[in-house]
Every structure is written in structure tokens, then in C-alpha cells.
Amino acid sequence: MGNEANARQLDHHPMHGVLKMSEFINALQVGEHHQQQTIQAYTEYRFAYRICASQLRPVALLQITYVLEAISSATRPTIILQNRPDVASLFTIDPQTGVVRTVESNLEPGSTHELLVIASDQGLPQPLESTAFLSVTVEKSNELRPQFDIVWLTDNGTPQIYENLTIGYVLARISVRDAKYDSELSMSGCESICMKQTDSSNVYLLIVCGVFDRELKNSYNLLFLLSSDDKVILEHPVHLEILDVNDNPPRFEHSLIRVTFNRSADQFDVPRIVATDADHEGNARIRYSILDTNVFSIEPDTGILRLQKEFDCSAGEVRFRVVAEDGGKPPLMSIVDVIADVIESNAWPPVFTKPLYEVSVKEDAEPGTCLLKYLVSAGLHWINLYPFDPYLDN
Structure with missing residues (x-):
């Protein structure tokens, strides 16, 4: 590079x-x-x-x-x-x-x-x-020098053009004054723009003769040279900016997306559906929506999935579609199929607070008397366990 x-x-x-x-x-x-x-x-x-x-x-x-x-x-x-x-x-x-x-x-x-x-x-x-x-x-100089004037025939009168201009569109009018009769004007810096001399020897037109794609190149540095006797007597550069047109829809990396939604995970560990857009600024701003399910919702700006209601994990997978729509006028959209597996699992096995428990019981204890209460740690939760003794139940 x-x-x-x-x-x-x-x-x-x-x-x-x-x-x-x-x-x-x-x-x-x-x-x-x-x-x-x-x-x-x-x-x-x-x-x-x-x-x-x-x-x-x-x-x-x-x-x-x-x-x-x-x-x-x-x-x-x-x-x-x-x-x-x-x-x-x-x-x-x-x-x-x-x-x-x-x-x-x-x-x-x-x-x-x-x-x-x-x-x-x-x-x-x-x-x-x-x-x-x-x-x-x-x-300060009183010497007469050639004068280069360019008038841009664009929407705002500046060297800014949209990438969807058609071939043959006239971009600008150039006039060169006070130049020698044998002077020649040339331009370099962009193969998609051609310079054509008019019936007047000192007037030129800039015409679109190729394709522009802002996603490939967003600006050009044009250089105009006025030469005489193989000597450059005038040099005029122009910075040409290519403006964006909404010509790219949002794109997903895959045509089918499979995600796993763990109901036991914390709020930061959630699946996200992501699309990209090659356009610029507002034309590339994506909003998401969801179809074919009421189990999940999706955040419009981030694409984060949220579980909306209670769901039986044994029911298996949930199938739905996600729509990505850009902010262009008119907007472009893409749709992707999504399969979500809803699970509930803890990252930590249950742990007893002691490796050994000892308890004493009176010989005349009534049936059903609580002998011991276990407190078991299961990740972020505590589980109460009670012993079961068939002899005491009898």
C-alpha cells in the first residue's frame, strides 16, 4: 500500500x-x-x-x-x-x-x-x-496569464455528482481565455469523464462517458493542464466528490441463520441478527423487523432478539423471518430465514455447602419431623432440598 x-x-x-x-x-x-x-x-x-x-x-x-x-x-x-x-x-x-x-x-x-x-x-x-x-x-504581477474558468452544471453548482449519472450527461463548461493560439488543454484523473472541445476553440465540455460507483471510489482528483510548446503554462486541479444513491439493499451473510437462545443466560448474552449495507449514511441505516412468530421480538436498531413469552423448551426450534430495511428513498429490503433453538441450561452444576452432614434424632420423634434442610448452590440460584425417608413417612 x-x-x-x-x-x-x-x-x-x-x-x-x-x-x-x-x-x-x-x-x-x-x-x-x-x-x-x-x-x-x-x-x-x-x-x-x-x-x-x-x-x-x-x-x-x-x-x-x-x-x-x-x-x-x-x-x-x-x-x-x-x-x-x-x-x-x-x-x-x-x-x-x-x-x-x-x-x-x-x-x-x-x-x-x-x-x-x-x-x-x-x-x-x-x-x-x-x-x-x-x-x-x-x-503581484502585471503579466497577462491564461484564465481558466469552469462552471459546474450540477444540482448545487459544485463538483459533486451522483453515482447514477447516465452516459452523455454534461457535467461542466470550461473556458480558457488569454491563451496562446497553439495551447492545448488536457484532463486526467478520471476515465469516466471525457472532455470535448466545442465549436469555439477555447470552450470545452465535461461529459460523462463511463460508470461511477461510489462504493468502489467516492472521489476523484481531476487535473487540467494547459500546455504550449511542450511547456505547462496552467495547472488546475479539482476535487470531484461522488454522492451516494440508494442502489444497494441490506445483505445478510447467510441465507439461513441458526441461533441458540439460552433462557438461563444473563441479559447481555443474547443472539443478534446483523445485516450490512454498502451505501452511505442514511441510505445505509438499517432497521429490523420480525415475521411469522410472536415468541420473539427484535430491536429495530440493533437486531437483538428478545424472548417475548413463556416457551416450552421441549417444543424444539422456532422458525421465523427477519426483515432488514435501509433508510433510502425508496427503501430497499432483504429477508432472511431464522431458526432459533430455545434452551435452558446453567453453566454451574449444583454444589452442596458441606461435603458431610451429621444429624441426631430423638427416638420418640414424630413421623414427618424435619431432620435436615439442605441448601444447594446452582449458579446464581439456591435450591432447597429436603430428605425423604420412607420409614419416617410410615
Whole structure:
């Protein structure tokens, strides 16, 4: 599994600033406990930024490949931007994508801002972190540079698309201005998106030409390059997010599930029926219900089985069905057959309190007189036993 970090300039008017980047390693090993310390190499990012840039203009994209040997749903990286108090309000970072943007447009020409980027997971018992330094230098230039503009034709006007888009759907319109006549625009990063030039030489369309599946890949890093004479004169990366569609029903591991319900067990030792859903968030939220029995009930959110009424263990097994339904609109469901064996057994055999009992009886004792009362321990219960003597009963 490789470790990599990508940092690209997002300014529409790229400068000739220097980028120095060493490998960013964020390797976490998760076993039974989140205990592996983060492995980190020193990382430095340097960007030149135009003073004429507008407010909320992207500065850089810091992409971290998060490596886990066993990824849990509770362990996801988040990114935090820290800097000096005097520049704290100048930049912001998207905690999910790693895109750094300007907050103020009146940046001082020639100024340099040193930022500390912290990548922190949500592991237990405590989060682990790695850091990288981001240096942004503000430059002013009157040189005419190509301008790259992209308009997203999506529902919210941002690079977010649903995974069920059909082939031929137009995603975005791109225009390149003030470029040389022999300039060529290329795109990489996603084989399911094709770029087509229109009748205007400086206008392009992004068109869906393949299939998206969020369960296989939930985002893409697109890279647009404008080249002339084999030299890159403009570089513009875009983080494309794939949104979830409820296209996966809940799934059980087996088509028939057999469980054993021990009525003598404590309340924590109960069987549970579990289904999984490959979708995301609300589309993957599962609720359970039960069919064909009134002996058991099932907790809707956890799938834990509960015994509802008295049941004769000698009656054998109980057959019923469990329904798992997700939270999508419309919802999808799956049904599994369940066989439950109801038993009652103790983990501890009966134990007498003494190995030897001695008792004295008067010779004129009346028939039926109690001679000895035994107290026997049977697990969590105490059993009273009385001796039976046929001679005394007579």
C-alpha cells in the first residue's frame, strides 16, 4: 500500500512559484486497539499566490492517502489548519477535502504566511496525528496569464455528482481565455469523464462517458493542464466528490441463520441478527423487523432478539423471518430465514455447602419431623432440598 501526498496550485492565474514537497506518510495500523503511533516524514509545501486573487479563492489542495491495515467506520482523517493569531483569519481549510482557501482578499504583496496543517484521525483510545507545513507567498504581477474558468452544471453548482449519472450527461463548461493560439488543454484523473472541445476553440465540455460507483471510489482528483510548446503554462486541479444513491439493499451473510437462545443466560448474552449495507449514511441505516412468530421480538436498531413469552423448551426450534430495511428513498429490503433453538441450561452444576452432614434424632420423634434442610448452590440460584425417608413417612 503506497503512501502519497499531492499538493497543487488552485489559483486561476498560476505563478512561477516553487513547490518543494517530500513524501507525506500517514500510516496507521489498527488492530484490536488503536495503538500504532503515526509514522511521519517532514513535509513542506510552498505556493506563490497572486495579490489580485478574490476572496475564498482556492490556494492549495493537500491530499493525504490514509493507510490502514484494518479500517474501521469510526476512524477517518480530519484536517485542521493552525497558524499565528495575526493570520488566523486569512485562510481556511476544508476538513474533508484538504482544500486551503483565502478568507480575506486584501493580502499584502510580498508577505509570506507559514501554516501548520494537522491530519488527525478519530481512533480510540485517543486520536493520532501527523503534520505538514504550508508556506504561502503573496506575489503581484502585471503579466497577462491564461484564465481558466469552469462552471459546474450540477444540482448545487459544485463538483459533486451522483453515482447514477447516465452516459452523455454534461457535467461542466470550461473556458480558457488569454491563451496562446497553439495551447492545448488536457484532463486526467478520471476515465469516466471525457472532455470535448466545442465549436469555439477555447470552450470545452465535461461529459460523462463511463460508470461511477461510489462504493468502489467516492472521489476523484481531476487535473487540467494547459500546455504550449511542450511547456505547462496552467495547472488546475479539482476535487470531484461522488454522492451516494440508494442502489444497494441490506445483505445478510447467510441465507439461513441458526441461533441458540439460552433462557438461563444473563441479559447481555443474547443472539443478534446483523445485516450490512454498502451505501452511505442514511441510505445505509438499517432497521429490523420480525415475521411469522410472536415468541420473539427484535430491536429495530440493533437486531437483538428478545424472548417475548413463556416457551416450552421441549417444543424444539422456532422458525421465523427477519426483515432488514435501509433508510433510502425508496427503501430497499432483504429477508432472511431464522431458526432459533430455545434452551435452558446453567453453566454451574449444583454444589452442596458441606461435603458431610451429621444429624441426631430423638427416638420418640414424630413421623414427618424435619431432620435436615439442605441448601444447594446452582449458579446464581439456591435450591432447597429436603430428605425423604420412607420409614419416617410410615
